[in-house]
Amino acid sequence: MMDKKTPLYDCHVKAGGKVVPFAGYLLPVQYETGVIKEHMAVRTAAGLFDVSHMGEVVLRGKDALDNVQRLVTNDCSRMYDGQVKYSPMCNKNGGVVDDLLVYRKKEDEYLIVVNAANRLKDVLWMRQHLEGEVDFQDISDDIAQLALQGPGAKDILCRICDEAKLPVKYYSFSENVLVAGISCLVSKTGYTGEDGYEIYCNSSDGPKLWDAILEAGNYARNPSEDPSEEQNLVIPCGLGARDTLRLEAAMPLYGHEMDDSISPLETGLGFAVKLDKPDFIGKSGLLTRGTPKVTRVGLRITGRGIAREACPVYLGDKLLGTTTSGTHCPYLGNPVAMALLPIKHSEVGTKVEVEVRGRRIEAEIVPLPFYKRNAK
Amino acid sequence: MKKEYLYTKSHEWVLFLDEKTARIGISDYAQGELGDLVFINLPEAGDEVVAGEEFADVESVKAVSNIYSPVTGTVRAINEELLDHPEFVNSDATEAWFIEVEDIKDQVELLTEEQYKAQL
Numbered sequence: 001m002m003d004k005k006t007p008l009y010d011c012h013v014k015a016g017g018k019v020v021p022f023a024g025y026l027l028p029v030q031y032e033t034g035v036i037k038e039h040m041a042v043r044t045a046a047g048l049f050d051v052s053h054m055g056e057v058v059l060r061g062k063d064a065l066d067n068v069q070r071l072v073t074n075d076c077s078r079m080y081d082g083q084v085k086y087s088p089m090c091n092k093n094g095g096v097v098d099d100l101l102v103y104r105k106k107e108d109e110y111l112i113v114v115n116a117a118n119r120l121k122d123v124l125w126m127r128q129h130l131e132g133e134v135d136f137q138d139i140s141d142d143i144a145q146l147a148l149q150g151p152g153a154k155d156i157l158c159r160i161c162d163e164a165k166l167p168v169k170y171y172s173f174s175e176n177v178l179v180a181g182i183s184c185l186v187s188k189t190g191y192t193g194e195d196g197y198e199i200y201c202n203s204s205d206g207p208k209l210w211d212a213i214l215e216a217g218n219y220a221r222n223p224s225e226d227p228s229e230e231q232n233l234v235i236p237c238g239l240g241a242r243d244t245l246r247l248e249a250a251m252p253l254y255g256h257e258m259d260d261s262i263s264p265l266e267t268g269l270g271f272a273v274k275l276d277k278p279d280f281i282g283k284s285g286l287l288t289r290g291t292p293k294v295t296r297v298g299l300r301i302t303g304r305g306i307a308r309e310a311c312p313v314y315l316g317d318k319l320l321g322t323t324t325s326g327t328h329c330p331y332l333g334n335p336v337a338m339a340l341l342p343i344k345h346s347e348v349g350t351k352v353e354v355e356v357r358g359r360r361i362e363a364e365i366v367p368l369p370f371y372k373r374n375a376k
Numbered sequence: 377m378k379k380e381y382l383y384t385k386s387h388e389w390v391l392f393l394d395e396k397t398a399r400i401g402i403s404d405y406a407q408g409e410l411g412d413l414v415f416i417n418l419p420e421a422g423d424e425v426v427a428g429e430e431f432a433d434v435e436s437v438k439a440v441s442n443i444y445s446p447v448t449g450t451v452r453a454i455n456e457e458l459l460d461h462p463e464f465v466n467s468d469a470t471e472a473w474f475i476e477v478e479d480i481k482d483q484v485e486l487l488t489e490e491q492y493k494a495q496l
Contacts, residue, residue: 034466035437036412240411240438306415306435328414328437335415357433357440 006052007144007206015214015221015236023116025053028238032221038241039248039330042192046150047237048213051191051198052206055119055140060109063132068102068110070281071126073264075274079104084171084189087272088264089122090282094289096258098122099269101189103173111185113145115254129281144206148213149196149245151373152233157186157197159216166197180212191242193249193371248329250298250338250369256309256325257296257338263289266340268296268368294321294340298368299354301326301335303361307354313339314353314360320345323354329370336370337363381470382446383492384484389470390446397478398447402434404469405496411436413462418454418474425451425477427484432474434462443474448482451475 003021012019017028027050030038041047059067068076074087083104089097098118103111114122123138130136148157157166160180166188167174173187185200201209217234224231243253252258258267263286265273275283301307307326312319326337337354345352348367353360381389387406391399407413415435425431425445432443453476458464464472487495 029438030411034412036414039437244437304415304417306440308440328435330412330414330437 006050007203008050008052008146008210011207011210012050012236017236017238020239022239023053025116027053028236030238030240031236033235035238035240035244036330038235038237039244041232041235042150042194042196042237042241042245043331044151045232046148046152046156046196046217046234047192047241048210048217048219048234049147049149049237049242050145050206050210051147051242052144052203053116054145055114055116055122055138056143056145056200057112057114057123057126058109058137058139059112059134060137061132061134062108063134064108064110066132067130067134068112069278070131071129072100072102073273073280073282073286074102075277076102076104076110077277081106082167082172082174084173084187086171088258088269089125090264090280090285091125091260092282092285093261094263094265094282094285095260096254096262096264096267097125097260099252099254099258099264103185103187105175118254142203143200144203144209146199146201146206146209146213147190147192147196148199148234149190149192149194149237150234151195152217153194153196156213156217156234160212161186170195179209180216182209182212184209191251192245193251193369194245194373243325244327244330247325247327247336247338248331248369248371250371252296252338253325257340262340263292265289266292266294266296293342295343295346296324296368297339297341297346298366298370299323299326299337299339299352299363300366300370301337301354301361301363303353303363305356305359305361306335307337307356307361307363311337312355313341313363314355315345315350320352332371336366338368341365381489382486383489384444384446384486385495386444388444388446390483390486391473393476396449396480397452397476398449398480399473399476400431400446401473402443402465402469403492407466407469410434410441411438413465416458416462416465416474418459419451421451421453423451425449425475427482434465444484445477446484446486447477447480449477449480452478
């Protein structure tokens with residue numbers, strides 16, 4: 001299969017992005033600035049990501065809500081227009097098909113945003129399980145999505161749009177917001193653990209929106225030496241920083257912290273599973289599985305080295321489980337990992353060892369998330 | 377003997393201090409490809425290294441990579457500064473040496489800087 005270019009491909013090349021294939025798309029893993037600086041920009045100022053590879057589908061019609069309710073584990077019945085909700089979508093056994101965001105546009109119209117790597121699987125799954133009067137459309141190819149993340153995101157966006165039109169609450173959105181003259185859906189969401197926005201527009205407008213945001217944030221690929229010029233309030237960020245940021249914020253990633261065989265309850269997503277709502281796909285599977293025996297824990301690596309995914313975790317000689325993701329956290333300054341471990345061995349403070357390429361290094365179970373932004 | 381940086385095809389550099397002693401590091405091209413380094417594991421003084429075999433590994437934010445020794449010999453010293461400051465390799469790869477090797481008995485095929493750059 002040929003990897004697809006996102007509408008912003010030329011923007012990445014122009015900005016010096018190191019482009020790699022990812023989930024069927026050609027996307028920048030980093031720019032010349034490097035992962036650490038891109039990560040830090042999001043924690044301290046702002047970063048701009050191309051996330052056009054994400055999939056978008058629309059459910060519309062009289063039975064749209066019933067279908068959403070049956071497909072996802074969270075309760076979407078009392079959402080308001082303009083609200084966003086995170087939810088896993090389960091298979092019949094209670095494993096996770098994907099995790100996604102549900103946007104309620106109207107009582108009978110929902111936008112669902114899914115992982116790029118799962119888009120085709122999700123679309124097939126959803127189509128197979130639609131019932132009643134509902135129109136289903138995969139609009140992924142028509143949409144460009146940019147994520148502007150970081151404490152400076154709002155100020156930058158306000159320079160090119162009407163502040164009054166922006167969503168205020170976390171996990172809410174506004175439609176038809178003119179950003180640099182482009183009609184956008186602006187959502188106060190993100191995958192970095194920082195304040196910020198995810199901005200959707202027509203794919204043909206993507207490059208113009210990208211350029212406008214970088215310009216509003218005084219981005220210069222080669223910053224001038226003149227300190228009077230307030231440059232690089234925003235820098236473009238790649239997939240590398242997206243992964244370190246989400247890991248530092250302990251946000252789960254499909255294919256790592258969950259998959260078709262791991263239930264949302266086993267990976268710490270119980271808050272988004274409403275077993276008391278009317279029947280949904282996976283409910284009986286989850287009930288059959290019973291109380292989960294494993295849970296997702298945070299590990300701070302105290303020895304020398306970096307644990308990545310699929311490293312065995314030991315308590316003495318006892319193999320407890322394996323890591324699901326791990327990296328060096330640029331902001332916290334130390335390596336961390338997440339792992340699925342038995343609940344009885346998941347207590348914070350437990351000293352364990354992680355095997356990295358045949359060598360055991362020390363680690364300690366710590367609370368999640370590793371990083372939490374200061375509440376304002 | 378002329379002091380010049382010689383390179384391996386696996387992107388290490390070697391600088392002979394005399395016929396039997398050399399400093400070893402990784403090329404500027406390699407550090408650029410690896411990206412921001414956050415960990416370096418080095419051998420200890422007294423360890424033997426073998427030409428063409430792994431002697432260290434470096435971790436960038438994204439991945440781990442093995443570093444291969446251009447020569448066979450005994451580690452005389454390691455650059456301990458790098459253990460705390462792996463980013464020095466990113467800022468100046470030819471200055472940030474990894475190890476010094478003495479009693480050199482063998483070496484892999486080495487390229488001049490010109491030859492090395494031509495094959496990148």
